[in-house]
Amino acid sequence: MSPVRGNDREAAVRRLMEQAPRPVPAEIHTEAVRRGGRMLRRRTLARRVLWLLAFAAVVAFTVWALTARPWVEPPSDTTPPLTGW
Amino acid sequence: MRQRHASQATRRDREFEAFVAGAAGRLLHAATLLTAEPPDDNPRARRLLTLSLAHTYACWDRLRGEDPYDRARQYVATRFARGAWHQYGGFGRARPHPASPLAPLTPQERLILVLRLYEGVGEEQTAALLGLSTERVRAICHRATTTLLHRTRDPAPAVPAAKAVPS
Numbered sequence: 722m723s724p725v726r727g728n729d730r731e732a733a734v735r736r737l738m739e740q741a742p743r744p745v746p747a748e749i750h751t752e753a754v755r756r757g758g759r760m761l762r763r764r765t766l767a768r769r770v771l772w773l774l775a776f777a778a779v780v781a782f783t784v785w786a787l788t789a790r791p792w793v794e795p796p797s798d799t800t801p802p803l804t805g806w
Numbered sequence: 807m808r809q810r811h812a813s814q815a816t817r818r819d820r821e822f823e824a825f826v827a828g829a830a831g832r833l834l835h836a837a838t839l840l841t842a843e844p845p846d847d848n849p850r851a852r853r854l855l856t857l858s859l860a861h862t863y864a865c866w867d868r869l870r871g872e873d874p875y876d877r878a879r880q881y882v883a884t885r886f887a888r889g890a891w892h893q894y895g896g897f898g899r900a901r902p903h904p905a906s907p908l909a910p911l912t913p914q915e916r917l918i919l920v921l922r923l924y925e926g927v928g929e930e931q932t933a934a935l936l937g938l939s940t941e942r943v944r945a946i947c948h949r950a951t952t953t954l955l956h957r958t959r960d961p962a963p964a965v966p967a968a969k970a971v972p973s
Contacts, residue, residue: 730951730952730955731923731951733955734919734923734951734954734955735923735924737907737908737954738839738907738908738919738920738923738924739924740835740845742831742832742835743831743834743835743845744831745826745830745831745834746852749826749830749834749852749855749856749859750823750826750830750859752856752860753826753856753859753860753862753863754819754822754860754863755860756856756857756860756863757822757859757860757861757862757863757864757866758863758864760860760861760863760864761863761864764864
């Protein structure tokens, strides 16, 4: 098949699909803005909650580290105390 | 901070309204072609368009110079491709309406034909968007064109001749 013929076929299909533009109902715009705004608000809320969680985790870890002091060598309780010599 | 947010929101609303006024007609027609509904009664195409526009609205501030029409079209295409699997073909499911020009085609053929010929998206971009190979897109497009032109020339074909191709 020659390319010219292929272009003819494509042009024919394009003509089939083309149509006079119809007015778009106005509620599509309002509904899209409503849904899109809701998505935006939910994303903002989710981001805030995640930041809050991260902050709470950092605070909790700091408090735990300062109270438990895991870097200090624990007192040994396997060796008996050296007494009486 | 709050003022900046408010001014950003009003600017987004204004730009989005202009975008919808300019692009919604063409997108709605493309969606109606995809769902193969008659142009006057197209609830599924309207729903598709509404969801796509809502998605575009939600990511409007992060477009960074990208074309919003492109984004909306991508969303329509991918959502239709995902939904077509369980919306068409089964018993009692949606059938293509005979008033639609693309009624004799399958959903995938309609999708590729609309993207390639009505919207003018390149072969490689269509293939990347739908996760197909370029040759497959070309073959489906060719087959769909043949089916469509054959049907319009001969409105009542007795046997579907395209099915007889040996694999």
